[in-house]
Amino acid sequence: MRRTHVSTRLNGDNVDFLCEPRQSLLEVLRDNLGLTGSKEGCNNGNCGACSVILNGRVVNSCCVLAVETEGAEVTTIEGIAEGDRLHPLQQVFLEEAALQCGICTPGFIVASKALLDKEPHPDEARVRHWLANNLCRCTGYDKIVRAVLKASDQMEAKV
Amino acid sequence: MTTVERPDYKIIGTSPIRPDGAEKVTGAARYAADFKPAGLLYGAILRSPHAHARVIKIDTSEAAKMPGVMAVATHTDLPAAADKVEAIGESAVNLKELSSNILAHDKVLYHGHAVAAVAARSHFEAEAAARAIKVEYELLPPVLDVRDAMREDAPLLDENRHTKVMGGQTSDKPSNIASHNRFEDGDVEKALAESDHVVDREYRTRMVHQGYIEPHSSTAMWNSDDTIQIYTSTQGAFGVRSLTSQVLAVPLSSIRVTPLEIGGGFGGKTVIYLDPVAAVLSRKTGKPVKISMNRTDVFEATGPTSGSYIHIKLGIKDGKIHAVDATMAYEAGAFPGSPVGAGAMTMLSPYDVPNFRLNAYDVVVNKPKVAAYRAPGAPAAAFAIEQAIDEACKALKLDVLNFRDSNSSREGVKMVNGVAHPRIGAEETVQAALASDHWKSPIEGPNRGRGVASGFWFNAGMQSSVIAGVNPDGTVNLIEGSTDIGGTRASLAMQLAETLQIPFEDVRPVVADTDSIPHNDVTGGSRVTFATGLATYEAGMNIRKQMAERAAKLWNCSEDDVDYIDGELHCKKDSTKTLTFKEMAAQQARTGGPITGSASLVARGAGGAFATHIVDVEVDPETGKVEILRYTAVQDVGTAIHRAYVEGQIQGGVVQGIGWALNEEYFYDEEGHLRNSSFLDYRMPTTLDVPYIETIVVEVPNPGHPYGVRGVGEVPIVPPLAAIANAIEDATGHRFTELPISPRRVVEELNQLS
Ligand code: FES
Numbered sequence A: 001m002r003r004t005h006v007s008t009r010l011n012g013d014n015v016d017f018l019c020e021p022r023q024s025l026l027e028v029l030r031d032n033l034g035l036t037g038s039k040e041g042c043n044n045g046n047c048g049a050c051s052v053i054l055n056g057r058v059v060n061s062c063c064v065l066a067v068e069t070e071g072a073e074v075t076t077i078e079g080i081a082e083g084d085r086l087h088p089l090q091q092v093f094l095e096e097a098a099l100q101c102g103i104c105t106p107g108f109i110v111a112s113k114a115l116l117d118k119e120p121h122p123d124e125a126r127v128r129h130w131l132a133n134n135l136c137r138c139t140g141y142d143k144i145v146r147a148v149l150k151a152s153d154q155m156e157a158k159v
Numbered sequence B: 001m002t003t004v005e006r007p008d009y010k011i012i013g014t015s016p017i018r019p020d021g022a023e024k025v026t027g028a029a030r031y032a033a034d035f036k037p038a039g040l041l042y043g044a045i046l047r048s049p050h051a052h053a054r055v056i057k058i059d060t061s062e063a064a065k066m067p068g069v070m071a072v073a074t075h076t077d078l079p080a081a082a083d084k085v086e087a088i089g090e091s092a093v094n095l096k097e098l099s100s101n102i103l104a105h106d107k108v109l110y111h112g113h114a115v116a117a118v119a120a121r122s123h124f125e126a127e128a129a130a131r132a133i134k135v136e137y138e139l140l141p142p143v144l145d146v147r148d149a150m151r152e153d154a155p156l157l158d159e160n161r162h163t164k165v166m167g168g169q170t171s172d173k174p175s176n177i178a179s180h181n182r183f184e185d186g187d188v189e190k191a192l193a194e195s196d197h198v199v200d201r202e203y204r205t206r207m208v209h210q211g212y213i214e215p216h217s218s219t220a221m222w223n224s225d226d227t228i229q230i231y232t233s234t235q236g237a238f239g240v241r242s243l244t245s246q247v248l249a250v251p252l253s254s255i256r257v258t259p260l261e262i263g264g265g266f267g268g269k270t271v272i273y274l275d276p277v278a279a280v281l282s283r284k285t286g287k288p289v290k291i292s293m294n295r296t297d298v299f300e301a302t303g304p305t306s307g308s309y310i311h312i313k314l315g316i317k318d319g320k321i322h323a324v325d326a327t328m329a330y331e332a333g334a335f336p337g338s339p340v341g342a343g344a345m346t347m348l349s350p351y352d353v354p355n356f357r358l359n360a361y362d363v364v365v366n367k368p369k370v371a372a373y374r375a376p377g378a379p380a381a382a383f384a385i386e387q388a389i390d391e392a393c394k395a396l397k398l399d400v401l402n403f404r405d406s407n408s409s410r411e412g413v414k415m416v417n418g419v420a421h422p423r424i425g426a427e428e429t430v431q432a433a434l435a436s437d438h439w440k441s442p443i444e445g446p447n448r449g450r451g452v453a454s455g456f457w458f459n460a461g462m463q464s465s466v467i468a469g470v471n472p473d474g475t476v477n478l479i480e481g482s483t484d485i486g487g488t489r490a491s492l493a494m495q496l497a498e499t500l501q502i503p504f505e506d507v508r509p510v511v512a513d514t515d516s517i518p519h520n521d522v523t524g525g526s527r528v529t530f531a532t533g534l535a536t537y538e539a540g541m542n543i544r545k546q547m548a549e550r551a552a553k554l555w556n557c558s559e560d561d562v563d564y565i566d567g568e569l570h571c572k573k574d575s576t577k578t579l580t581f582k583e584m585a586a587q588q589a590r591t592g593g594p595i596t597g598s599a600s601l602v603a604r605g606a607g608g609a610f611a612t613h614i615v616d617v618e619v620d621p622e623t624g625k626v627e628i629l630r631y632t633a634v635q636d637v638g639t640a641i642h643r644a645y646v647e648g649q650i651q652g653g654v655v656q657g658i659g660w661a662l663n664e665e666y667f668y669d670e671e672g673h674l675r676n677s678s679f680l681d682y683r684m685p686t687t688l689d690v691p692y693i694e695t696i697v698v699e700v701p702n703p704g705h706p707y708g709v710r711g712v713g714e715v716p717i718v719p720p721l722a723a724i725a726n727a728i729e730d731a732t733g734h735r736f737t738e739l740p741i742s743p744r745r746v747v748e749e750l751n752q753l754s
């Protein structure tokens, strides 16, 4: 199949890639670009393991065609830390034991970052509502919700 | 709450950050589907659209000619497997049946049964070619429900299957009942007749899936020297190795299985589906082949756990459980092996029951072969007995928790399999529930109710091996073979650090492949922190002994005169002579070479786990929605090694139980097609469906482990189904005896009442 040339900004870098028009953003990230931090749990928009931030909005990358990212700004889990310094969400997820198997973790961190970028002080209900797109089968969500709230507190304390 | 004086642990009981943590929050950790060697081909599997059919003909000729296609495989590419049973952790499999489950032989037995496979240059090409394979079927009537399958005139899945009774003789007539076992003691008829009150009820549960977020994925390379490398998502690399070796008839040592990070399993990744198929396709193409399932494949053809039918007669006399007569039938799926035996053996374990008769039937139906799911068999059994107890208590006006306290099992009481409990924490968990803030807080308001239930799980021991090598700078590499599914690298490293009395950060654990560490059984049965922990402890003690021997030589004293205190070697005779762990480590080259501690063992004395849960619900009678208002899980964990991970195991198990109770089910149409094979239609709990899950960690140390560890992972899923049903009864006055208690069922059943 004919491949299309796409220019995008990915985790702060200008990135060019070739892809088939039928390929999802998730597939291109994982297979063509080797960014396997975004996970596939369902490939049809029901689990959030593939969450990325596209032009400031959190989306399921399995439901976005890669060609749609022409000229777009994309942030994946690989672009959340600053160099070797973990983002506060990443640090707090570790401290608060908010992961067990870890397969859902990239999606939760990306989605939570999109929330805190937009609303730095969500309450529990807001966090639960925002993260309802992301499935975790291991943790029962307790420690994930607490971690996001704690990260929000910490980030607030810094500013 | 601790029941005995706790030793002065330095590391045990804290909650350090896991050694594999940074990789997992940055996306760097490599899971099975992330593995991509050069030259990789992609596999796809054609699955049966029918629940029950004879396979007349498979025509792969057109598919083989399609663009990008490199190889096609069917069951004829698998060697004929022996009709023998192999143990894999908590369950056992018949190899012939396993082979027919991997690629169907003469019959397909469920919707989604794998029939043929293709390897191609891209997954698009592989999928297109799989669709182009032509299969001729002769349709047979499916049997989908456990009770229908037990009927004499039911269609048979296997005309050669006869019921094995009590592990011995078999029935004359062929049957879908694969086995019938009985556990019996006392005089049940008499005891029921003399009881003050008898509850007589039937309970039903549906098949549910483990629901791990990571689909199965396996990459195999069959090399020209006939060695095979497998990179896969599994709870047990050695299990994959032994099963694949049997299915492919190759020696164990020719297969190297590398377990990549695993994205959840809950028992469902203790078996194999893809590994031999990928290997065969690799042999045919000379290239590495990866097969990854999609979510529909996962639902249709992996997991699930049994649907069940349980009929209970429970007799109470003078406030005590006097008799239990139960008939239990569990769906095994397409091949025998439901966890009905474990269901029967766990059902009464929280209690002291003098008279019982439990008849347990393992029944095949045209649905996927079940796999272990967290405390396999126990939740459905608890759903039945814990509701019967609740009903009896309400009829007799007895407090449900006090009743459980006064009937509680304890050390010396025999389980139905005749084994006496060692020191257990059954009473302690019930008493902690009685003392909890949740229990003491009133529940008020219309349509609200509270329920409690208890549960038990055996926990497993089995085989573990570890190797711990001391580095010259005093750090330690811990090589282990138990795949880390939720933090066991940390819980093992903590035990080694505690044993050696060195900082946690100085221990670097790694999960090795099957060539690099001796045998380890599966990560299952809540066994890793206990059994591999025991091996880790022994390896640590072994290092201490070697260090003491060497210090004795250096100091010209006897080994008995060397003490190991707080990570330092001391000479009892001369207080000026000391060596820290780091100093001794630095001297290893001069004192006899590398210091390596290792241990290989069969861990005994796993020590059972008990839990008692309290839940408050609100039922909306108009929409049928049940909201969980508050949930408290009390559990005896022996000793919590990593406190936060212990809580996490409990919370995760509870929420799986909430899903099972309220929404999850395999929904089949009459022809046996699975109709809800997506996360949209198979409704697992989200953040919005649950509150924070409160945990009360009780610690009654397990005498079978130096640090008192008990497995914690499985028992938390046992009580929720019944606890929630009891709470809904409390809220509505109606007892729901069939799962899931979904909005539709709530509305239907409540409407029938009014
Ligand atoms: S993989 Fe994209 S939502 Fe599940």
Ligand code: FES
Pocket (backbone or CB within 6 Å): A098, A099, A100, A101, A102, A103, A104, A105, A135, A136, A137, A138, A139, B213, B263, B264
């Ligand atoms: S940590 Fe396993 S799915 Fe969330």
